[in-house]
Amino acid sequence: MRSRFDEQLMLLNKEMIEMGALCEDAIELVAKALETNNAEIYKKVRPISLEIDQKEKDIEARCMKLLLQQQPVARDLRQISAALKMITDMERIGDQAEDIAEIIGYLNGENRNGSVPLQEMAKATIKMVTESIDAYVNKDVALAEAILKEDDIIDEYFMESKRRLIKMVAENPENGEYALDLLMVAKYFERIGDHATNIAEWVIFSVTGVHEEA
Amino acid sequence: MKKKIFQSILNVTVVILFVSLMLITGVLHNYFQKIQNQQLKEELTLAALGVEQRGISYLSGLGKQNNRITWIASDGDILFDNQADITKMENHSDREEFIEAIETGVGSSLRHSYTLTKNTFYEAKLLSDGSVLRISMYQKSVLALLWGLIQPFGIILILAIVVAYFIAERIAKQIMEPLDEIDLEHPLREESYEELAPFLKRIHYQKKQIRWQLEELNQKKLEFEQVISHMKEGLVLLDAKDQIISINPAAMELFQTTLECIGNDFLSVERKQKLTQTIEKAREEGWGQVRIEKNNREYQFDVTSIHTEKGIIGSVILAFDITEQRNAEKMRREFSANVSHELKTPLQSIIGSAELLQNNLVKNEDVPRFIGHIHTEASRLVVLIEDVIRLSELDEEQKMEKDEISLYQITAEVLESLKDKATIRKIRLNLEGNEGRMTGVYRLLYEVVYNLCENAIKYNVDGGNVSVTIKETEKEAGIIVEDTGIGIPVEHQNRVFERFYRVDKSHSKKSGGTGLGLSIVKHAVSYHNGTIELTSEEGNGTKVEILFPKS
Numbered sequence: 001m002r003s004r005f006d007e008q009l010m011l012l013n014k015e016m017i018e019m020g021a022l023c024e025d026a027i028e029l030v031a032k033a034l035e036t037n038n039a040e041i042y043k044k045v046r047p048i049s050l051e052i053d054q055k056e057k058d059i060e061a062r063c064m065k066l067l068l069q070q071q072p073v074a075r076d077l078r079q080i081s082a083a084l085k086m087i088t089d090m091e092r093i094g095d096q097a098e099d100i101a102e103i104i105g106y107l108n109g110e111n112r113n114g115s116v117p118l119q120e121m122a123k124a125t126i127k128m129v130t131e132s133i134d135a136y137v138n139k140d141v142a143l144a145e146a147i148l149k150e151d152d153i154i155d156e157y158f159m160e161s162k163r164r165l166i167k168m169v170a171e172n173p174e175n176g177e178y179a180l181d182l183l184m185v186a187k188y189f190e191r192i193g194d195h196a197t198n199i200a201e202w203v204i205f206s207v208t209g210v211h212e213e214a
Numbered sequence: 215m216k217k218k219i220f221q222s223i224l225n226v227t228v229v230i231l232f233v234s235l236m237l238i239t240g241v242l243h244n245y246f247q248k249i250q251n252q253q254l255k256e257e258l259t260l261a262a263l264g265v266e267q268r269g270i271s272y273l274s275g276l277g278k279q280n281n282r283i284t285w286i287a288s289d290g291d292i293l294f295d296n297q298a299d300i301t302k303m304e305n306h307s308d309r310e311e312f313i314e315a316i317e318t319g320v321g322s323s324l325r326h327s328y329t330l331t332k333n334t335f336y337e338a339k340l341l342s343d344g345s346v347l348r349i350s351m352y353q354k355s356v357l358a359l360l361w362g363l364i365q366p367f368g369i370i371l372i373l374a375i376v377v378a379y380f381i382a383e384r385i386a387k388q389i390m391e392p393l394d395e396i397d398l399e400h401p402l403r404e405e406s407y408e409e410l411a412p413f414l415k416r417i418h419y420q421k422k423q424i425r426w427q428l429e430e431l432n433q434k435k436l437e438f439e440q441v442i443s444h445m446k447e448g449l450v451l452l453d454a455k456d457q458i459i460s461i462n463p464a465a466m467e468l469f470q471t472t473l474e475c476i477g478n479d480f481l482s483v484e485r486k487q488k489l490t491q492t493i494e495k496a497r498e499e500g501w502g503q504v505r506i507e508k509n510n511r512e513y514q515f516d517v518t519s520i521h522t523e524k525g526i527i528g529s530v531i532l533a534f535d536i537t538e539q540r541n542a543e544k545m546r547r548e549f550s551a552n553v554s555h556e557l558k559t560p561l562q563s564i565i566g567s568a569e570l571l572q573n574n575l576v577k578n579e580d581v582p583r584f585i586g587h588i589h590t591e592a593s594r595l596v597v598l599i600e601d602v603i604r605l606s607e608l609d610e611e612q613k614m615e616k617d618e619i620s621l622y623q624i625t626a627e628v629l630e631s632l633k634d635k636a637t638i639r640k641i642r643l644n645l646e647g648n649e650g651r652m653t654g655v656y657r658l659l660y661e662v663v664y665n666l667c668e669n670a671i672k673y674n675v676d677g678g679n680v681s682v683t684i685k686e687t688e689k690e691a692g693i694i695v696e697d698t699g700i701g702i703p704v705e706h707q708n709r710v711f712e713r714f715y716r717v718d719k720s721h722s723k724k725s726g727g728t729g730l731g732l733s734i735v736k737h738a739v740s741y742h743n744g745t746i747e748l749t750s751e752e753g754n755g756t757k758v759e760i761l762f763p764k765s
Contacts, residue, residue: 014479021485137482 005070009079012062016083019055020133022048023090026097027129027192031122033104034185045101052094056087075206082206086136089195089202093129096188096195103181103188116164116182121157121189124150128196135203147200154193161186215390220382227374235367239359250353251322251335257281258337258349265347270294281351286312288344306348311338315346332358448513448533454526456480456493468508468533480531489531492517496529511537545713552714556598556728560591567591594728601730604661605713608737614655621650621659621693622684628663629682632671640677643667647684652691652764658738665731666695666758673756674699685761692761702750710748711736 026048033041063084066072072080128150135144165179165186205211261283264272273285273294285294290307292300306312314321315338323336338348392407401414401421439460442449448465452458458476466472469483481490488504496502496517505514516532567584570576576584622645629643636643663682670680678698685692702710706717714729739746742762750756 010479014481017479017481017485018490021481021487021490024485025487133485137485 005066005072005076008062008066008070009076012059012066012080012083015055015059015062016086017133017137019052019059019087019090020129020136022052022055023093023097024126024130024133026052026094027122027126030097030100030104031119031126033101034118034122037104037107039105039107042098042101042105045098049094049098052091056091059083059087075209078206078209082202086199086202089198093192093195096192100185100188103185106181107178116161116186117157118161118182118185118189121154121161121186124154124157125189125192125196128154128193129199132196132199132203135200139203139207141204141207144200144203148197151193151197154190158186158190216382216386219386219389220378223378223382224375227378228371231367231370231374235360235363239363243359247353250351251337254281254335254337254349254351258339258347261349262339262341262347266341281349284348284350286338286346286348288316288346293345309336309338309348311336311348312346314338315340315348321346446535448531450480450531450533451528452480452493452531453528456529458483459528465531465533468513470509489515489517493529493531497526505536511535512540549713552729553602556714557595560595560598563591564588564595598728598730601728601734604734605730605737608658608734608741614658614741616653616655619652619654619656619659621652621663621686621691622647623649624656624660625663625667625682625684625693628660628667632664632667635668636671636680639671639674641671641674642679643671644679644681645684646681648686650684650686650691650693652742652762654742654762655738658741662735662738662760663693663695665735666693666760669731670695670697670699670756673697678755689764690761691764692759694757694759696755696757698755701752701754701756702748703752707748707750711746 026045029041029045029048032038063080066080067077070076128147131143131147131150134140135147162183165183169176169179201211261273261276265285270285270293273283273296276283276296282295282297284292284296284306286306287293290305290309290312292303292306294300295303310323311321314323319340321336321338325334325336333353334350335353336348336350338346340346393410396410396414397403398417401418442460442462445462445464448468449460449462450458450465450469451460457479461469461471461473461476466475469475471483475483480493486506486508488506492502492504492515496519500519500521502517503514504517505512507513512535514534514536516534517529518532519526519529521527567588571581571584625645629645633643667680667682674680674697680695680697683694683696685694702717706715709715710717711732713733715733716729736746739760739762744760744762747759747761748756749759
């Protein structure tokens with residue numbers, strides 16, 4: 001009985017890692033498209049986002065089945081409930097990557113974003129997402145705690161982007177729409193950072209049983 | 215064991231009990247019957263006497279407790295019966311014992327009643343008056359006797375079970391004791407039951423065999439681990455569920471993991487979709503290959519699934535670092551492109567001049583200039599082709615004759631041949647240091663020194679200095695070429711040894727050269743296992759230091 005349960009937990013773990021890998025892929029694609037101004041990126045990100053959605057449903061069903069059939073307690077219960085919360089965050093990451101890809105399509109290959117630190121932001125976000133999934137894979141509480149601090153860096157990037165965009169619009173009011181699009185992209189990255197933080201918090205919860213409120 | 219012994223004891227007891235019961239019942243039954251018959255006859259004789267003397271009054275005095283006595287008249291009518299109502303009894307003239315008594319004087323018979331499981335004995339005697347006196351007695355049949363014995367027999371059986379249980383326990387313990395005490399680690403030292411000797415021998419032999427096989431297995435495993443741990447390529451073995459069975463140090467470094475990952479899912483060490491998909495593909499098609507950039511290096515992953523008759527039992531992932539290979543490929547591509555370009559440029563120039571001459575578009579006084587131009591360009595081509603040949607010779611790593619040579623002497627020769635070039639630009643050449651003796655290929659070392667000194671002059675300022683110092687220590691010989699020239703900007707310093715690499719991108723013909731000089735130097739130096747160190751500052755000159763091991 002227990003061995004069957006362990007096997008199911010392992011399958012859950014495997015699917016979580018796969019979902020995390022999909023999220024990483026989606027953001028990496030978006031970051032690359034931002035660098036090369038590839039307006040076609042939406043077509044590539046969309047299927048990944050759909051796959052992430054499907055994975056969320058699969059994992060949710062698996063968790064529910066585990067909860068009902070095995071009635072887990074203690075650490076097992078924490079792992080499953082943490083997984084249930086984490087997939088919501090991962091699904092949001094996928095959606096936001098898709099949203100960014102859509103906005104990149106609107107930019108029509110224009111490249112006036114040199115003044116806004118979007119590249120750095122994308123890199124920092126990818127790092128956070130990768131690390132949060134690494135933390136989950138290795139049950140690494142220390143790494144998860146480090147991620148909580150990294151979110152401040154992304155927040156700082158967002159504030160900086162906002163300041164520069166305000167300046168940009170003030171100097172050239174006709175850039176208004178463009179600046180707003182960039183602001184949206186920056187905001188989405190900032191949100192992805194928040195989701196990565198959430199994932200890290202749930203990793204800490206699943207290992208220690210304490211959920212830190214950010 | 216105990217159960218078996220108990221069973222046997224009980225079985226034997228039950229069988230013995232049953233057989234004795236049968237025998238005893240049979241013997242006893244016969245014996246009782248005989249005695250009873252005797253008694254009955256005696257009683258009849260007595261009764262007959264009584265009746266002869268006292269008549270019916272004797273019989274009525276007997277009462278009911280005795281055996282049944284019937285007095286039958288000679289015609290079969292009942293005259294008296296001490297246990298039944300004579301009026302209700304039928305005529306007895308057809309009874310066996312009666313007929314027999316009438317005929318022979320005495321008669322007897324046995325009648326069996328199955329319903330009552332009892333036998334009735336009859337004895338009859340003819341009296342003097344012709345009537346017959348009959349006496350009868352019930353006797354229980356064998357079945358009835360058996361039935362009566364069942365209760366004591368049951369008690370004996372229960373007793374037998376209890377006794378058998380305790381005896382079985384004791385016997386089992388006694389039998390088992392020596393068996394329990396056998397030291398299976400050293401089966402041959404035991405002095406146990408003789409009957410066990412073949413087993414113990416066999417155990418001993420098998421133990422030896424197992425130990426031997428285990429050792430062999432361990433040895434094989436160790437060999438395998440040794441082999442894969444010294445492999446430069448990363449190797450990961452997965453089972454059918456993609457869990458890691460084995461991983462070698464190269465792969466651990468590649469995936470940045472430790473031995474702890476063994477038994478975990480492969481996804482936990484690497485979750486790149488490309489690789490996961492390749493593993494999946496290998497499972498379906500038997501083989502898959504993918505190139506992935508990791509840790510800033512390019513890796514090629516070959517995934518093969520392991521098939522047996524039972525289906526797929528796992529996969530093997532082999533990772534090659536193909537960064538160098540990729541760079542080499544890139545360099546080769548660039549080299550061919552560069553060579554074609556470098557060859558084409560002078561040829562275009564030659565063709566252009568030749569065409570002009572052919573079509574008489576050149577004034578007579580300009581003809582020598584054009585022909586000179588063709589000559590210069592053709593010579594340039596020859597130099598370039600010679601350089602390329604030299605480089606490809608070095609690439610082929612042909613074995614060349616090594617001699618004892620002196621760097622000082624070579625440098626002196628080089629400077630002598632470059633003297634004219636230097637004098638034109640008022641550049642002072644200076645040579646100092648000791649002999650610089652070493653073993654090497656004269657032609658290559660001459661090339662090295664020539665190229666370095668030529669560059670030092672070519673990229674110098676007019677009126678500058680070139681100083682060459684030869685060094686010799688116990689183990690090394692070296693040459694330092696220093697100039698006061700234009701220097702090499704920092705960002706180019708790493709690349710000047712590449713083929714056709716030029717700091718001045720315009721490929722200016724002014725300085726001449728093919729762009730292969732330093733590349734030849736690099737190859738020639740590495741042919742002699744030497745090292746090159748380049749220090750330069752833009753505008754302040756360049757210093758190149760080359761050190762060769764002496765042998």
